[in-house]
Amino acid sequence: LFAAIDLAPRDPILGLNEAFAADKRDTKVNLGVGVYYDDAGKIPLLAAVREAEKLRFEQAAARGYLPIEGIAAYDAAVGKLLFGAESPIVTEGRLVTAQALGGTGALKIGADFLKRYFPASKVLISNPSWENHRALFESAGFEVGTYAYYVSPTDGANVAGMLADLKAAAPQTIVVLHACCHNPTGVDLTADDWKQVVEVVKERNLIAFLDIAYQGFGDGIDADAVAVRLFADAGISFLVSSSFSKSFSLYGERVGALTVVDGSKDESARVLSQLKRVIRTNYSNPPTHGGTVVASVLNTPELRKLWEDELAGMRDRIKTMRAGLAEGLGEKFAFVTRQRGMFSYTGLSAAQVERLKEEFGIYAVSSGRICVAALNSKNLGYVVDAIGKVVA
Ligand code: PMP
Numbered sequence: 497l498f499a500a501i502d503l504a505p506r507d508p509i510l511g512l513n514e515a516f517a518a519d520k521r522d523t524k525v526n527l528g529v530g531v532y533y534d535d536a537g538k539i540p541l542l543a544a545v546r547e548a549e550k551l552r553f554e555q556a557a558a559r560g561y562l563p564i565e566g567i568a569a570y571d572a573a574v575g576k577l578l579f580g581a582e583s584p585i586v587t588e589g590r591l592v593t594a595q596a597l598g599g600t601g602a603l604k605i606g607a608d609f610l611k612r613y614f615p616a617s618k619v620l621i622s623n624p625s626w627e628n629h630r631a632l633f634e635s636a637g638f639e640v641g642t643y644a645y646y647v648s649p650t651d652g653a654n655v656a657g658m659l660a661d662l663k664a665a666a667p668q669t670i671v672v673l674h675a676c677c678h679n680p681t682g683v684d685l686t687a688d689d690w691k692q693v694v695e696v697v698k699e700r701n702l703i704a705f706l707d708i709a710y711q712g713f714g715d716g717i718d719a720d721a722v723a724v725r726l727f728a729d730a731g732i733s734f735l736v737s738s739s740f741s742k743s744f745s746l747y748g749e750r751v752g753a754l755t756v757v758d759g760s761k762d763e764s765a766r767v768l769s770q771l772k773r774v775i776r777t778n779y780s781n782p783p784t785h786g787g788t789v790v791a792s793v794l795n796t797p798e799l800r801k802l803w804e805d806e807l808a809g810m811r812d813r814i815k816t817m818r819a820g821l822a823e824g825l826g827e828k829f830a831f832v833t834r835q836r837g838m839f840s841y842t843g844l845s846a847a848q849v850e851r852l853k854e855e856f857g858i859y860a861v862s863s864g865r866i867c868v869a870a871l872n873s874k875n876l877g878y879v880v881d882a883i884g885k886v887v888a
Contacts, residue, residue, distance in 0.1 A: 508627075508861070508862075509528055509529075509530070509861065512526075512528040512859050512861065513526065513528065513529070515853075515859065516528070516859045519857050519859075521857040523856070523857055523878060524857035524858070524859070525856075525857065525858045525859070525870070525871075525875045525878065525879055526859045526870060527858060527859060527860045527866040527867050527870050527871070527879070528859045528860055528861050528865075528866075528867065529867050529870055530679070530838070530839075530867060531742075531747060531867070531869070531870070532713075532742055532745060532810055532814075532838060532869040533869060533870050533872065534810075534813070534872075535813060535872045535873055535874075536872070537870075537872055537874070537875075539745060539747070540745050540806075540810075541745065542744060542745050542803065542806045543802055543806060544744075544793045544799045544800075544802040544803035544806060545744060545745070545746065545789055545793065545803075547793075547799055547802065548788075548789040548790075548792040548793050548796075548799055549789055551792060552785075552788055552789065552792070559784055561780075561781050562595070562781045562782055562783075562784055562787070563781065564594075564772040564775050564776055564780070564781050565592075565593070565594040565595060565768060565771065565772055565775070566594060566595020566596075566753075566781070566782045566787055567595060567784075567787045567788060567791050569791040569795055570595050570753075570787040570788075570790060570791035570794075571593035571594065571595060571753065572593070573790070573791055573794035573795055574593045574595075574738060574753040574755060575591050575593050575755060576794075577711065577717065577721075577738075577794065578708070578711075578721060578724050578736055578738060578755060579591070579721070579724065579725060579728050580718070580721075580725065583725070583728055585728050585757055588760075588761065589761040589764055590757060590758055590759065590760060590761065590763075590764060591755055591756065591757050591758070591764060592755070592756050592758070592764045592765075592767050592768040592771065593753050593754070593755040593756075594753065594754050594755075594768070594771050594772070594775060595751075595752075595753055595782045595787050596737070596752045596753050596754050596782065597750040597752065597779065597782060597783075598739055598741055598750040598751065598752040599707065599708075599709045599737050599738060599739030599741065599752040600628065600632070600739075600752070601750065601752055601754075602737035602738065602739070602752045602753055602754035603628075603629070603632050603633075603705075603707065603737045603754075604632055604635075604636070604778075605754045605771060605774050605775060605778070606705060606735045606737055606754050606756075607632055607633050607635075607636035607638065608636050608774045608778075609756075609767075609770055609771055609774050610636075610638075610670055610703065610705075610735075611636045611637050611638065612770070612774075613770075614668055614670070614703065615637075616668075617638065617668045617669055617670050617703065618638065618639045618640070618641060618665075618666065618669050618670070619633040619638040619639070619640045619641070619669070619670045619671075619672060620640075620641050620642060620643045620661070620662075620665060620669055620670070620671050620672065621633070621640060621641075621642055621643075621672045622642065622643060622645035622646070622658075622672070622673070622674060622678070623642035623643065623644060623645050623646065624645070624646060624680055624681065624863070625642070625645075625672070625674070625679075625680075626674075626679045626680065626707075626709075629672055629707070633670075633672070638670070642661075643657075643658050643661035643662060643665075643671070644657030644658050644660070644661050645657075645658055645678075645681070645683075646681045646683055646841065648843065649831045649832075649841055649842065649843035650831050650843075652683045652831070652834065653683050653684070653685055653689065655685065655689045655692070658693070659692055659693065659696055662693065662696045662697065662700065662702065663696055663700060665700060665702055667700060667701040667702070668701060668702070668703055669700075669702050669703065670702075670703045670705055671697065671702050671703065671704055671705065672705045672707060673693070673704060673705070673706050673707065673723065674707055674708075675706045675707065675708035675711075675720070675721070675723040675724050675736070676708060676710055676711065676713075676714045676720040676721075676722075676723065676836065676837065677709075677710035677713050677714045677720070677836050677837020677838065677839075678836075678837065678839075679709070679710075679837070679838075679839050680839050680841060680861070680863060680865040681835070681839065681840075681841040681865075682832075682835030682836055682837055682838075682839045682840045682841060682868075683835055683836075683841065684714065684835075684836045684837075685723070687722050687726070690722060690723045690726050691726060693723075694726050694727055694729075694730045697727075697730075697732070697734075698730050698732050703734070703735070704727055704732075704734040704735070705734070705735045705736075705737070706723060706724055706727065706734065706735070706736045706737070707736075707737050708720070708721070708723075708724060708736060708737070708738045708739070709737075709738070709739040709741065709742065710739075710742050710743070710837045710838065711738065711743055712743045712804075712807040712808075712810075712811060713742060713743065713807075713810065713811055713814065713836070713837045713838060714811070714836040714837055715811075715836070716808075716811070717804065717807070724736055727757075728757065732757075733756070733757055733758045733759060734756075734757050735754065735755070735756050735757070736754070736755040736756075736757070737752065737753070737754055737755075738752055738753050738755065739751070739752040740752065740786070740790050742838070743807055744789075744790055744793070744803070745810075746786050746789070746790070749783075749785055749786030749789070750782075750783065750786060751786035751787055751789075751790050754771065756771070810869075813869075814837070814838065814868055814869050815833075817868050817869070817871040817872070817876060818832045818833045818835070818840070818868055819833055820871070820876045820880070821840075821868070821871070821876070821879075821880060821883075824876070824877070824880030824881075824884070825880055825883060825884060825887075828887075829842075832868075838867050838868060838869040839865055839866070839867060839868065840865070840866050840868050841863070841864055841865055842860075842864045842865070842866055842883070843864055844860070844864040844866075844883070844886070844887070845864065846862040846863075846864075848864075848886040848887065849861070849862050849864060850862075851886045852882055852883070852886055855882070855885075855886075856878070856882040856885075858878075858879055858882050
C-alpha cells in the first residue's frame with residue numbers, strides 16, 4: 497500500500513540538532529534553536545506558571561471537554577493583550593478569539609477558514625520568513641509568493657520594496673506579516689513603516705494576517721503590539737495568530753490563539769461559527785492545561801505582575817547578549833543591537849557558518865541566522881571569539 501511513498505524532505509533545523517547532539521566537544525554551542533534559554537542554558541519554567549499550576553493542582557478540577565473555541569477567560573485575555581483592554585474592538589465585541597494549538601495551530605485554523613471564503617486568493621509571506629509559513633499556507637491549498645522584506649544586516653528592512661510588492665498585489669491577497677521580532681532576521685519595521693503598510697493594505701483591499709509569536713520579547717508587551725494596534729485603528733478586518741510558547745516558556749503545552757477582527761458583533765458570531773467548524777473537524781477542542789494556566793496568570797493581578805517581570809527579564813537578557821555580541825565584535829556588528837527578538841541574521845555566509853561548526857562546534861542555520869537567546873554569560877566570549885575568527 498505505501499510502497500511507492502517518497503521520503504519527505506528532512507527539517508533542516510532538526511538535522512542541525514542531531515549533529516549538535518552527536519558532537520563530543522564540551523565547548524559546543526547550539527545557536528540553531530528557536531527556543532529561549534536562560535543564563536544557565538536551560539528552558540525556564542516561569543515562577544508565574546508554577547504558581548498557576550499549583551493553584552490548578554489544588555483545585556483538582558475534572559478534565560471535561562473545553563468548548564470548541566477554548567476557555568472564555570483565556571480568549572478574552574488574549575484580545576486584551578493584543579489590542580489593549582480599552583480598545584473599541586474589545587469593548588464593541590468586533591473580534592472573535594479561539595484558543596489554538598500554539599501559534600502554528602492558529603495559523604492553520606486561519607488558513608483553512610480563509611481558504612473556504614477566499615479560495616482564489618494568493619498568499620504573500622516575507623522574504624525571508626519563518627519556513628513553516630509557506631508550508632502551512634500551501635498545505636491549506638494556497639499558492640504562496642513573497643514580498644520584499646530584508647536587505648542586509650546593516651541596511652535592515654526594505655520598506656520601499658515591501659510597499660511596492662503589496663501595491664502590486666491583487667485585491668484580497670492574503671499578506672502574512674510578522675508583527676514583531678521578525679523570524680528569521682530580527683529586523684522589524686518602525687511604527688511609521690507600519691502606518692504605510694496599513695495604508696496600502698486598506699487601499700488595495702488586502703487581507704492582513706498578523707503573526708505575533710514573540711509579544712514582549714522585543715521592547716515590551718504594548719510596544720510589541722504596535723503593528724496589531726495600528727491595524728486595529730484602521731477600522732479594517734484582519735486576522736492575528738498569537739502564541740504563548742515563548743512569552744510563557746510553554747512550548748510543549750501548545751498555547752496560542754487565532755483572533756479575527758471584523759465589522760460588528762453580529763459578524764463576529766458568524767465568523768466564530770465558521771472557525772468552530774474548522775476546529776471541530778481537525779481536533780474537536782483544545783487541551784485544558786496550558787490555556788488554564790495562561791488565563792489564570794493573565795487574569796490574576798499578582799501573577800500577572802510576576803509574569804510581566806519575568807518576561808522583562810527574558811527580554812533584557814536577550815538585549816544584554818546582543819550588546820555583548822556588538823561590543824565583542826566591534827562596529828561592524830552594531831546592527832545586532834538594532835534587531836529585535838530571539839533571532840539575528842548575522843550576515844555570516846554558509847561557508848562561515850560551516851567553519852563555526854567544524855572548527856568551534858558552534859551550530860547555526862546556514863542562512864546565518866543565530867538564536868541570540870541561546871547565548872549566555874558563559875558561552876558569549878567563546879562565540880564572539882569564534883565569529884571574530886571566521887569573519888577575519
Ligand atoms: N510564527 C512564528 C514567526 C514563529 O517563529 C513561530 C515559532 N517558532 C510560530 C509562529 C509558532 O509558534 P508555536 O510554537 O506557538 O506554534
